[in-house]
Amino acid sequence: MVVNKSKSAFRTIAEVADELDVATHVLRFWETKFPQIKPMKRSGGRRYYRPDDVELIRKIRTLLYDKRYTIEGVQKLIREKGIKAFVGEEIMPDFFETPEELELNESVRELLNAIAAELKQTCDDLNKALS
Numbered sequence: 001m002v003v004n005k006s007k008s009a010f011r012t013i014a015e016v017a018d019e020l021d022v023a024t025h026v027l028r029f030w031e032t033k034f035p036q037i038k039p040m041k042r043s044g045g046r047r048y049y050r051p052d053d054v055e056l057i058r059k060i061r062t063l064l065y066d067k068r069y070t071i072e073g074v075q076k077l078i079r080e081k082g083i084k085a086f087v088g089e090e091i092m093p094d095f096f097e098t099p100e101e102l103e104l105n106e107s108v109r110e111l112l113n114a115i116a117a118e119l120k121q122t123c124d125d126l127n128k129a130l131s
Contacts, residue, residue, distance in 0.1 A: 010040070010048040019054070020061050027057065033071050034060060036083050056087050 005011070017024045031037045037056060039047040049057070063069040063077070078086045 008051055010050060011054060013047045013049070016049050016054055016057065020058060022061060030057065030060060033075065034078070036078065059087055
């Protein structure tokens with residue numbers, strides 16, 4: 001059981017499996033069946049689940065184990081209702097939005113443009129060095 005972690009902290013696959021009482025291989029399998037489950041992966045493939053990933057998995061688990069839905073039935077529910085309606089208000093409002101849907105304020109836009117310019121310059125410098 002997860003102890004001394006804030007509600008907003010990322011969880012490892014073992015922590016999520018323990019919290020939801022499912023095996024880790026089941027979580028990995030569900031990732032193949034539900035593309036909406038997108039844990040961050042670090043070097044070595046180590047998974048870190050965001051709080052909203054955990055809420056989505058909790059809902060999927062309830063439907064599969066408690067309400068006896070099939071995987072295809074849960075997939076259909078997600079398709080028909082949409083992910084936000086499927087999970088409910090527990091998720092962050094922008095969790096499932098794509099970057100194109102997010103509005104950026106001017107200062108964030110300027111910062112991202114500066115980072116992009118710096119990365120481009122670094123790429124150019126590396127290409128020159130390799131030539």
